[in-house]
Every structure is written in C-alpha cells, then in structure tokens.
Amino acid sequence: MSHRIVCIGECMVEMAPQATAGDYRMGFAGDTMNTAWYLRQLMSADDTVNYLTAVGVDATSDAMLRFLADAGIGTDHVARRADQTVGLYLIQLTDGERSFAYWRGQSAARTLAQDEDALDAALNGAQMAYLSGITLAILSAPDRTRLLNRLAAFRAKGGQVVFDPNLRPRLWDTIDDMTHAVMQAAAVSDVVLPSHEDEAEFFGDTDPAATAQRYANAGASEVVVKNGDGPMLTLCDGQTTVAHPKAVPHVVDTTAAGDSFNAGYLAYRLHGGSVSDAMAQAASLAARVIQNRGALMTVSDADELFPDQVTRA
Ligand code: ADP
Numbered sequence: 001m002s003h004r005i006v007c008i009g010e011c012m013v014e015m016a017p018q019a020t021a022g023d024y025r026m027g028f029a030g031d032t033m034n035t036a037w038y039l040r041q042l043m044s045a046d047d048t049v050n051y052l053t054a055v056g057v058d059a060t061s062d063a064m065l066r067f068l069a070d071a072g073i074g075t076d077h078v079a080r081r082a083d084q085t086v087g088l089y090l091i092q093l094t095d096g097e098r099s100f101a102y103w104r105g106q107s108a109a110r111t112l113a114q115d116e117d118a119l120d121a122a123l124n125g126a127q128m129a130y131l132s133g134i135t136l137a138i139l140s141a142p143d144r145t146r147l148l149n150r151l152a153a154f155r156a157k158g159g160q161v162v163f164d165p166n167l168r169p170r171l172w173d174t175i176d177d178m179t180h181a182v183m184q185a186a187a188v189s190d191v192v193l194p195s196h197e198d199e200a201e202f203f204g205d206t207d208p209a210a211t212a213q214r215y216a217n218a219g220a221s222e223v224v225v226k227n228g229d230g231p232m233l234t235l236c237d238g239q240t241t242v243a244h245p246k247a248v249p250h251v252v253d254t255t256a257a258g259d260s261f262n263a264g265y266l267a268y269r270l271h272g273g274s275v276s277d278a279m280a281q282a283a284s285l286a287a288r289v290i291q292n293r294g295a296l297m298t299v300s301d302a303d304e305l306f307p308d309q310v311t312r313a
C-alpha cells in the first residue's frame with residue numbers, strides 16, 4: 001500500500017551568513033517543511049508527501065514552490081495569495097553564536113486555514129496529517145479552530161493526526177494562549193512528538209514520563225518525548241519504552257534535530273517498524289543532521305535507515 005502524508009505549516013526564506021562578512025545565501029526552511037523534506041527522502045517512491053501552506057504570486061514564492069517540487073514534495077495544495085508573500089528569517093553570527101531575526105508577520109502562510117473546502121481537499125485520501133505548534137501559532141484564532149475541526153473530521157474518517165508541539169512563546173500573545181492551543185491540538189492527535197526541555201519549562205513536567213502522560217491523558221495513543229542528548233521516552237498504548245541516543249562527538253548545528261527525528265520516527269512506523277526500532281532510526285537520523293550545518297541535508301543512503309528485518313507495507 002502506498003502512503004499519502006500531508007504536512008501543514010509555513011516554509012520561509014532563510015538567509016544564512018557566508019564566509020565573507022555581509023554575504024548571505026538564500027535557502028528555504030521551516031519546521032514542518034523540514035520534516036516533509038526528510039519524510040520525502042525516507043518514504044518509498046510511490047508514497048506521496050504533500051505540503052499544505054499559502055504563498056504569494058511573486059518570484060520568491062515561485063522559487064519556494066520550485067524548491068519544494070525539486071525536493072519531490074507535492075505542492076498541489078499550496079494556495080496563492082496575490083496581495084501577500086512568504087516569510088523570511090535571517091541568521092546572524094556573532095562570535096560564533098547564531099541569532100535569528102524574523103519577518104513573517106504578514107506572511108501568506110498565516111492564511112493557510114482560511115478555506116474549509118481547501119483543507120478537506122488537501123486531507124482527502126491522505127493517511128497522515130502532520131502539523132506543529134508553529135503551524136497553530138501563525139493562524140488567527142478562528143482559522144486555528146477551523147484547522148483543528150477539519151483534522152478532527154479527518155481523524156474520525158480514519159486519518160492519523162500527528163502533532164509536534166514545538167513551543168515558541170515569542171509567536172504567541174501569552175503563554176496561556178500557547179499552552180491552551182497546544183492541548184487543543186493534542187486532543188485531536190493520535191501521535192504527539194514533544195521535546196521534554198520545552199515542555200518542562202511551559203507545562204512544568206518533572207520528567208519525560210510526565211510529558212508523555214499529559215499528552216496521553218489528552219487522547220494521544222502514541223507520545224514520543226524527545227530529550228536532546230538525554231534518554232527519550234515513548235508511551236504507546238500504555239506501554240513505556242526508553243532509549244538513549246548515542247553520543248555525537250561533535251555537534252555542528254542542532255537546527256532541525258527534532259524535525260528530522262520526527263520524520264525518521266514516522267517513516268519507520270509507517271513502514272511497519274516497532275516503536276523501539278523507530279526511536280533508534282529517528283535518533284540516528286537526527287544525529288547525522290546535527291553534525292551537518294543547516295536544517296536540510298541529503299540522506300543519500302536512506303535505505304540504511306530501513307534494515308531488512310522491517311516489513312514494508
Ligand atoms: P528539538 O530540536 O525539537 O528541541 P531535541 O533537542 O530534543 O529536539 O532533539 C531531538 C533528537 O535529536 C533527540 O531526541 C536526539 O535523538 C537527537 N539529539 C539532539 N541533540 C543531541 C545530542 N547532543 N547528541 C545526540 N543526539 C541528539
């Protein structure tokens with residue numbers, strides 16, 4: 001059986017500093033798009049990975065869509081808005097430390113959930129829908145409700161909803177708005193993939209088990225708690241599995257650690273892998289990504305991530 005996955009969120013222009021001061025390289029990135037990028041590489045050729053967002057009609061928006069298409073990510077459900085364009089962020093390097101400036105207040109992606117029929121059309125026939133707390137943060141409150149309602153309907157028809165809370169307080173008016181929306185999304189999700197450090201800060205979880213239990217209580221049947229270089233934990237249908245990521249000798253750039261981990265985990269599970277094997281595969285992909293500069297890397301030997309003993313659906 002081939003799979004169809006729809007990733008929902010915002011892809012932005014990324015301006016990354018180069019060796020010569022003042023020179024920047026233009027690229028594209030964004031949490032849900034990073035996950036789509038890795039899913040596309042890990043899934044089989046007859047599987048489909050679509051991106052659901054909104055962009056402008058300008059040359060930069062065209063370049064973004066070309067980039068997605070070149071990566072093999074489906075763009076049929078990307079809305080075009082004549083009066084808007086895409087968001088942008090710039091990475092500043094100061095004494096080797098990275099900081100980020102964002103221009104995304106008016107980005108077209110903020111309108112991605114304006115149209116109920118368009119959401120249903122994108123989800124129709126898909127097996128899995130993937131979104132994050134950043135997806136929720138950029139939407140107006142009515143659009144957020146519309147998106148969660150359509151995801152609930154998708155789930156009621158047998159679709160699987162996957163959610164990474166990706167807590168970013170700067171994108172929300174208040175911490176309460178953020179935590180409330182995140183738990184609303186968890187309530188329509190089957191799989192939740194939080195990062196313990198953030199969850200501890202904003203929900204007061206004492207350990208990864210507490211994070212997992214809170215999302216399980218909200219209704220998720222599978223919770224995978226990432227934990228940097230510490231022990232990660234999965235709570236799946238009441239069964240707890242703990243795994244320790246292998247040490248990485250030299251961490252170059254942790255951007256997209258969680259996004260790539262999610263893709264590795266989901267791809268492996270979709271191909272029938274066990275929870276503990278999926279954690280191992282996800283951690284090994286994330287370990288490779290953090291030894292590489294930037295969010296996106298080519299996983300040329302993706303087949304290694306799927307050892308022979310795993311049954312492909
Ligand atoms: P996020 O990027 O969402 O904050 P984490 O920092 O928890 O997510 O990292 C996601 C995964 O990446 C971890 O579960 C682990 O597998 C891997 N990882 C992150 N940092 C390290 C590290 N320093 N050493 C080894 N693995 C790491």
